[in-house]
Amino acid sequence: MEKYLHRVMYYETDKMGLTHHSNYIRFMEEARVDLLEKLGWPYEKLEELGLFSPVIGLSCCYLSPTTFSDVIEISAEVLEYKGARLKVGYKMSKRDGTPVFEGVSEHCFVGKNGRPIRLSKVCPEFDEAMKSAVENGGK
Amino acid sequence: MEKYLHRVMYYETDKMGLTHHSNYIRFMEEARVDLLEKLGWPYEKLEELGLFSPVIGLSCCYLSPTTFSDVIEISAEVLEYKGARLKVGYKMSKRDGTPVFEGVSEHCFVGKNGRPIRLSKVCPEFDEAMKSAVENGGK
Amino acid sequence: MEKYLHRVMYYETDKMGLTHHSNYIRFMEEARVDLLEKLGWPYEKLEELGLFSPVIGLSCCYLSPTTFSDVIEISAEVLEYKGARLKVGYKMSKRDGTPVFEGVSEHCFVGKNGRPIRLSKVCPEFDEAMKSAVENGGK
Amino acid sequence: MEKYLHRVMYYETDKMGLTHHSNYIRFMEEARVDLLEKLGWPYEKLEELGLFSPVIGLSCCYLSPTTFSDVIEISAEVLEYKGARLKVGYKMSKRDGTPVFEGVSEHCFVGKNGRPIRLSKVCPEFDEAMKSAVENGGK
Numbered sequence: 001m002e003k004y005l006h007r008v009m010y011y012e013t014d015k016m017g018l019t020h021h022s023n024y025i026r027f028m029e030e031a032r033v034d035l036l037e038k039l040g041w042p043y044e045k046l047e048e049l050g051l052f053s054p055v056i057g058l059s060c061c062y063l064s065p066t067t068f069s070d071v072i073e074i075s076a077e078v079l080e081y082k083g084a085r086l087k088v089g090y091k092m093s094k095r096d097g098t099p100v101f102e103g104v105s106e107h108c109f110v111g112k113n114g115r116p117i118r119l120s121k122v123c124p125e126f127d128e129a130m131k132s133a134v135e136n137g138g139k
Numbered sequence: 140m141e142k143y144l145h146r147v148m149y150y151e152t153d154k155m156g157l158t159h160h161s162n163y164i165r166f167m168e169e170a171r172v173d174l175l176e177k178l179g180w181p182y183e184k185l186e187e188l189g190l191f192s193p194v195i196g197l198s199c200c201y202l203s204p205t206t207f208s209d210v211i212e213i214s215a216e217v218l219e220y221k222g223a224r225l226k227v228g229y230k231m232s233k234r235d236g237t238p239v240f241e242g243v244s245e246h247c248f249v250g251k252n253g254r255p256i257r258l259s260k261v262c263p264e265f266d267e268a269m270k271s272a273v274e275n276g277g278k
Numbered sequence: 279m280e281k282y283l284h285r286v287m288y289y290e291t292d293k294m295g296l297t298h299h300s301n302y303i304r305f306m307e308e309a310r311v312d313l314l315e316k317l318g319w320p321y322e323k324l325e326e327l328g329l330f331s332p333v334i335g336l337s338c339c340y341l342s343p344t345t346f347s348d349v350i351e352i353s354a355e356v357l358e359y360k361g362a363r364l365k366v367g368y369k370m371s372k373r374d375g376t377p378v379f380e381g382v383s384e385h386c387f388v389g390k391n392g393r394p395i396r397l398s399k400v401c402p403e404f405d406e407a408m409k410s411a412v413e414n415g416g417k
Numbered sequence: 418m419e420k421y422l423h424r425v426m427y428y429e430t431d432k433m434g435l436t437h438h439s440n441y442i443r444f445m446e447e448a449r450v451d452l453l454e455k456l457g458w459p460y461e462k463l464e465e466l467g468l469f470s471p472v473i474g475l476s477c478c479y480l481s482p483t484t485f486s487d488v489i490e491i492s493a494e495v496l497e498y499k500g501a502r503l504k505v506g507y508k509m510s511k512r513d514g515t516p517v518f519e520g521v522s523e524h525c526f527v528g529k530n531g532r533p534i535r536l537s538k539v540c541p542e543f544d545e546a547m548k549s550a551v552e553n554g555g556k
Contacts, residue, residue: 010311010321011159011304015152015207021472022150022446025439026289033288033347043288044347055438059476065531068154069311069322114482149450149460150443160333161307164300165428172427172486182427183486194299198337204392208450208461253343289439291432293485298428346432 003073004034010068018065024101025058028090031076032105035088039078039133041126049123052114053086053107060103064094071095078133083120084108086130142212143173149207157204163240164197167229170215171244174227178217178272180265188262192225192246199242203233210234217272222259223247225269281351282312288346296343302379303336306368309354310383313366317356317411319404327401330392331364331385338381342372349373356411361398362386364408420490421451427485435482441518442475445507448493449522452505456495456550458543466540469531470503470524477520481511488512495550500537501525503547 006027014020033043046053066072072092080087085108092101111117119127145166153159172182185192205211211231219226224247231240250256258266284305292298311321324331344350350370358365363386370379389395397405423444431437450460463470483489489509497504502525509518528534536544 009304009308010153011161011307013154014149015154015156016469016471017154018471020150021475022439022442025442026287029289029439030287042347052433054433054435054482055479057476057478058438059474061474062472065471069320148443148447150446155330155332157332160336161300161303164303165426168300168428169426181486191294193294193296193343194340196337196339197299198335200335201333204332208459288431289437292427293430293432293434295432300428 001035001038001075001077003075004031006030006072006074008066008068008070008072013068018067019070021062024060024062024092024103027072027074027092027101028058028060028076028088028103028105031074031090032088035076035078039129041129046126049126050112051117051119051123051126052110052112054110055105056085056108057106058103060090060101062101064098064100066094066100072100078130079104081130081134083118083127084116140174140177140214140216142214143170145169145211145213147205147207147209147211152207157206158209160201163199163201163231163242166211166213166231166240167197167199167215167227167242167244170213170229171227174215174217178268180268185265188265189251190256190258190262190265191249191251193249194244195224195247196245197242199229199240201240203237203239205233205239211239217269218243220269220273222257222266223255279313279316279353279355281353282309284308284350284352286344286346286348286350291346296345297348299340302338302340302370302381305350305352305370305379306336306338306354306366306381306383309352309368310366313354313356317407319407324404327404328390329395329397329401329404330388330390332388333383334363334386335384336381338368338379340379342376342378344372344378350378356408357382359408359412361396361405362394418452418455418492418494420492421448423447423489423491425483425485425487425489430485435484436487438479441477441479441509441520444489444491444509444518445475445477445493445505445520445522448491448507449505452493452495456546458546463543466543467529468534468536468540468543469527469529471527472522473502473525474523475520477507477518479518481515481517483511483517489517495547496521498547498551500535500544501533 008019012023074092076090079089090103093099147158151162213231215229218228229242232238286297290301352370354368357367368381371377425436429440491509493507496506505522507520510516
């Protein structure tokens with residue numbers, strides 16, 4: 001699958017002269033939104049269906065710094081999906097291949113009222129799409 | 140009226156080593172929220188009443204830079220109010236009195252559907268509060 | 279000149295369901311960086327030459343809201359340049375042509391020590407580039 | 418040790434109506450800066466000494482959402498310190514005691530050139546302070 005590209009903006013740097021660490025969490029979101037779109041399920045469509053997918057956990061390693069105007073290549077893939085929980089993995093590198101970041105986000109699914117929902121009941125097509133995304137390693 | 144204090148966070152600086160200019164727009168919002176609260180109309184209460192007050196215009200001058208851990212003292216006051224439009228003015232300075240920023244934000248009032256509303260009809264008490272805030276210079 | 283595109287991210291929205299107004303100030307920066315690059319003077323090159331261009335003033339109007347996944351088309355142009363001061367203008371619209379934002383930013387030029395510099399002395403080529411950018415209306 | 422308080426700002430919410438998950442990473446930084454200050458080592462002092470402490474890893478769980486105007490109480494403590502690596506733990510809760518977030522950040526220490534440094538050599542007093550912070554559980 002084609003990688004998602006994020007070019008680091010000036011407002012994303014900090015006084016150390018580097019991309020502030022909190023922004024990579026936002027780049028993860030950008031790549032996740034892009035992944036869902038490529039899988040045929042743009043996030044705005046899910047929200048229209050009354051499906052929300054909040055982050056319930058994160059873990060990540062910062063491997064090498066980036067700074068203003070660097071282009072970060074991000075690959076994202078569905079690592080695990082068990083009907084109620086979704087795990088997405090991210091690998092970020094510079095254009096020259098230097099790895100800069102690895103992370104995993106974990107998500108649940110809730111309805112408009114904020115209560116957990118069973119995807120297989122509420123939206124079986126999306127349930128199927130996530131299952132096959134895991135089998136294909138998100139590729 | 141007591142000034143609102145904002146201490147500059149590391150994530151609010153940029154690679155020039157200074158507070159990024161976009162953050163002052165956020166500090167304006169912080170001071171505006173604080174002002175409305177001091178006037179007896181916390182923004183969350185307005186939203187519960189179905190009243191929203193989007194920004195429709197901004198203008199500002201950056202007078203002197205600030206950086207991480209600086210405490211910015213912000214005074215905010217209602218400059219103008221004409222039933223449908225609200226203008227709020229802001230003056231920011233360092234603890235030693237150095238002026239760092241001056242700005243004005245302009246707001247309209249809309250309901251949940253995003254349509255303009257007449258405050259004097261929908262919420263006459265808030266209308267009155269804004270009128271007297273202008274008379275008192277927000278003080 | 280080709281327009282700069284910004285797709286609104288989920289983290290750029292707020293609880294009103296719309297793009298938070300402070301983010302447009304960041305989109306202005308993105309478009310300015312892009313403009314300088316198209317004019318042959320990428321901002322990272324200017325910084326390597328010891329040239330910094332802080333924002334000293336802003337003014338803007340919010341014309342129509344945007345939200346998550348909207349693509350904003352941004353045109354930026356050099357409006358004024360007088361050796362020590364630079365004014366850049368921005369017009370943003372949705373893909374369907376709806377105007378969403380207009381703004382102007384004003385900049386000075388300083389060296390690494392933060393003191394004002396005369397571009398015509400320190401970097402005559404950039405001085406020339408800005409002069410001709412005004413003549414061409416940033417095109 | 419007194420808890421650090423962060424009041425959620427409007428610009429920290431997203432279109433789900435809740436505090437965007439990336440902001441908690443910033444609240445962790447705020448609480449860490451506060452912790453170091455309380456331990457007698459404000460971060461700006463460390464930077465003056467040429468000591469930087471970038472984040473090299475994060476992990477966290479989101480336990481319950483927060484939104485605009487909620488006050489988050491944050492306790493931070495030094496969990497581990499081994500001369501080259503520092504682990505800080507964070508617990509966040511609402512004023513009513515509801516747990517909202519738990520996280521850990523891992524840090525290394527580098528000099529101005531970005532190279533790792535041995536704190537015991539470069540700044541033995543800070544090295545001692547971190548050691549006793551672990552013994553006291555950051556309290």
